[in-house]
Amino acid sequence: MNTILQTPRILVREFLPDEEELLIDLYRDERVTLHLSERTEEETRQKFQGAIENYKKGTGLGRWGVFNPEDGDFIGVCILMPNETDHIQIETGYVFRAKYWGRGLATELVKSLIYYGFNDKGLKEICACTNPENLASQNVLLKAGLKRDGNVFWHKKELPFFRILR
Numbered sequence: 001m002n003t004i005l006q007t008p009r010i011l012v013r014e015f016l017p018d019e020e021e022l023l024i025d026l027y028r029d030e031r032v033t034l035h036l037s038e039r040t041e042e043e044t045r046q047k048f049q050g051a052i053e054n055y056k057k058g059t060g061l062g063r064w065g066v067f068n069p070e071d072g073d074f075i076g077v078c079i080l081m082p083n084e085t086d087h088i089q090i091e092t093g094y095v096f097r098a099k100y101w102g103r104g105l106a107t108e109l110v111k112s113l114i115y116y117g118f119n120d121k122g123l124k125e126i127c128a129c130t131n132p133e134n135l136a137s138q139n140v141l142l143k144a145g146l147k148r149d150g151n152v153f154w155h156k157k158e159l160p161f162f163r164i165l166r
Helices: 017-026 041-055 105-120 135-143
Strands: 003-006 011-013 062-067 074-082 090-096 125-129 147-154 157-165
Touching: 003 105, 011 105, 017 041, 017 062, 017 074, 041 062, 074 105, 090 105, 105 125, 105 135, 125 147, 135 147, 135 157
Parallel strands: 090 125
Antiparallel strands: 003 011, 011 062, 062 074, 074 090, 125 157, 147 157
């Protein structure tokens, strides 16, 4: 298990192969998936297996688990990786269990991922998109330092686009 980053309130690390059900259960919660693109359980399993395979490449970019460092509780998932539609763009994003909403953890996570991307991976730009109705996530991106830059057609729909340059 490789730790990507840690703050006092979040631990971002590679998923372990036996943690697939954590991701499956996360996407079963309708509150969590309200603003997400529809994905079948099989597609979620494929994303998880793809993440495990990606770790072997050693790029330091990927899909990781977010955990509470105090008790190891699963908070959610995050990404810092090439966008599936536009592989040149490095996208960040997150999905949290509902019980962790409203605590400032998402802003802390995105700021930490930006720091990691710029300082540890040498990235020059990081971007993100959200569902147009997901104002909470848009506010997280703005608080983390990203700027709104129009819309983009990703994930099979037109979405608000955000970016930050080093």
